[in-house]
Amino acid sequence: MSAISAVTNWQPLSPALNFAETPAHEVFNANVFSREVMKARLPKAVYKTLLGTIEAGKKLDASIADAVASAMKDWAIAKGATHYAHVFYPLTGATAEKHDSFLAPDGEGGALAEFTGKQLIQGEPDGSSFPTGGIRATFEARGYTIWDVTSPAYILENRNGTTLCIPTAFVSWTGEALDKKTPVLRSMQALNEQAQRILKLFGHTDGAFVASTAGPEQEYFLIDRNFYFSRPDLFTTGRTLFGAKPPKGQEFEDHYFGAIPERVLAFMHDSEHELYKLGVPVKTRHNEVAPAQYEIAPIFESANLATDHQHMVMLILRRVAEKYGMACLTHEKPFSGVNGSGKHVNWSLGSKTQGNLLDPGDNPHTNAQFLVFCAAVIRAVHKHQGLLRAVVATAGNDHRLGANEAPPAIISIFLGDQLTDVFQQIKKGGANSSISKGTLTVGVDVLPPFPKDAGDRNRTSPFAFTGNRFEFRAVGANQSIAGALVAMNTIVCESLDYCATKLEAANPKNEKELSAALQTLLAEIIKECESIVFNGDGYSAAWHQEAAKRGLLNLKTSVDALSQLKAPAVQELFTKYNVLSHRELESRLDIYLEQYIKTVRVEALQTLEMARTLIFPAAIRYQNELASTCANLKLVGYSFDTDTLDRVTDMVKGLQESLGGLEKAMSHHDADGLQSEAAHFCDEVLPAMAEVRKWADDLEGWVADDLWPLPTYQEMLFIK
Ligand code: ADP
Ligand code: MG
DSSP: HHHHHHTTTTOOOOOOOOOTOOOHHTTTTTTTTTTHHHHHHHHHHHHHHHHHHHOOOOOGGGGHHHHHHHHHHHHHHTEEEEEEEEEOOTTTOOEEEEEEEEEEEEESSSSSEOOOOOHHHHEBBBBBSSEEETTOOOHHHHEEEEEOTSSSSSSEEETTTEEEEEEEEEEEEESSSSSSSHHHHHHHHHHHHHHHHHHHHHTEEEEEEEEEEEEEEEEEEEEEEEHTTTTTTHHHHHHHHHOOSSSSSSTTSSTTTTTOOHHHHHHHHHHHHHHHHTTOOOEEEOOOOTTEEEEEEEEOOEEEHHHHHHHHHHHHHHHHHTTEEEEEEESSSSSSSSSOBBEEEEEEETTTTTETTTOSSSGGGOOOOHHHHHHHHHHHHTTTHHHHTTTTOOOOHHHHSSSSSSSSSSSSSEOOHHHHHHHHHHHHHHOOOOOOOEEOOOOOOTTEEOOOOOOOOOOOSSSSESSSEEEOOOTTTOOSSSSHHHHHHHHHHHHHHHHHHHHHHOOOOOOHHHHHHHHHHHHHHHHGGGGGGSSOTTTSHHHHHHHHHHTTTOOSSSSHHHHGSSSHHHHHHHHHHSSOOHHHHHHHHHHHHHHHHHHHHHHHHHHHHOOOOOOIHHHHHHHHHHHHHHHHHHHOOOOOOHHHHHHHHHHHHHHHHHHHHHHHHHHHHOOOOOOHHHIIIIIIIIHHHHHHHHHHHHHHTTTTTTGOOOOOOHHHHOOO
């Protein structure tokens, strides 16, 4: 096939990176309007004021905008920028940008570069083409982008020019959030307020901003572009809607952490190089479990910045993949029967002076402050398991969650032996010991003995304590991490509020009284919430039964999960801490349902089209070949059976009937609103698509290879 020969003859399109001459640390932040640049280019007073907002969350003083804008412009123009763009994150989950030229006519036939404080602070893109979930009608188009000082401006390069990019929040003319960033910022502010109350009880009154921190691990697939563009399903829906299981899948487990193929490694170096320039601290890379699957992870940063950087990671991976003749797939389940891709969001909170507040130290049982923060997380996840499930609900992620490779749709917490033991002691009246870490000797003299972690890892838990942070593993590879972070920040904020209120009410006058109040509070929380703690195998069927007994939610589909956003506890949560108003939350639910419906609709239409115009024609051509072979053999007097023809004919018939079934499911129109429309797509359309696929995949195993119109799983996953 021509695609295969194109793949095997692939040559690099651009010269190799000159990595020996420019060491990575010189590249890092090269295209960022970083603190260093600001310090060098801004008047001292302006720099100080700006830093107050960036670091301590102080209210932005708008009067400094002109000075900042002017410095930013000069810096950008020196780096070849001709345009600036307000970058924002609409609810589609994508990144949007509106570009404007710096140039303005000078009135004398020439042009001069201009960029004012006002232009920096505020932009006005037409809001009408972005989903608002009914907050605004299409004619009410006015939307604003507002400069987010806490996420530095940067320069995006292109072969033919560079653009100064300014991260912004996107709100409607009425002040409602239309984007992913605004609630992240609001939830961080709310979390800080409540965390300060707890810190104060422990005598820490310096007020250093407590920020939530995030380190997202991104999984993705890389396949050759020749295959990608031969698969209409892949390039329109992001996943294969057809494809039989290859003879060799991932059963040998030989890909995980295996040596990285040369072309892929070149791609990784290049994308990391680009990300370094943008100040994204990418750190880890490795092969993942499935063939052609990889992972990239940065070092954690403050949640807002991590979110913006995560958007950049996805963008850069896609762009650089093109350069290497490959396509980067970030769909949660591009290949059925092969592991899917998630985005593990590592989450914690901390401040400059206090460090990581979820670090237990060596003896967690004596670390009362840690225990309060940890208990607050446990309580939060227990109370809002439905919300956590809802924020990872997308049509794509449904193919992954609950399958035997990804966390189950049941939300639970893995605490590990050490913490579970400490909390059990507290429950019984007080903790006196922590299981110690110990050392591990491998039994080979040349290998050094090393300290062992206090607990083993658990890969099956959707929400796991991993030593000094929690890792939310249910997030989908294609999702923005904003939703997950907003949820984690806000539910923990609520729990910290709860803890602080209880502890303040006890009015402890000395350490002993504080200790007693803590013991009461923690024991009460663990008694009430321990059903959410599960250290066992989350993939097992036994866990599903056990979880049901414990009364935990098991929301299998997005449609079930999204309706959790309507729960009174969720609405109260978001309004109480000013993270999302009632209207904003409702609009989000509508948008997510709409997105679900649109996604499945496009997949269904694509299924119909490919089955009708690619697979069916191939099948009947083969059927015809078989039939004429039979007729010819009969003619020359052979006695034979028509087994193969019979089977293929059965499959062709099955395919035809299943197409009828899918057409019928698609012809249904529901006027009852988004929720029931989404349910229809989930309960009727998806199974009808699966039926079409079943026949098509069966046929793939029989039809002559030279007639089969699509690259196979084997080709896409193994030819590199
Ligand atoms: P894993 O072993 O889970 O695959 P990785 O090293 O791939 O771990 O990723 C772990 C992620 O957790 C990294 O992005 C790391 O920076 C992040 N992380 C570490 N400490 C914190 C923290 N305090 N808050 C948030 N994220 C953190
Ligand atoms: Mg990892």
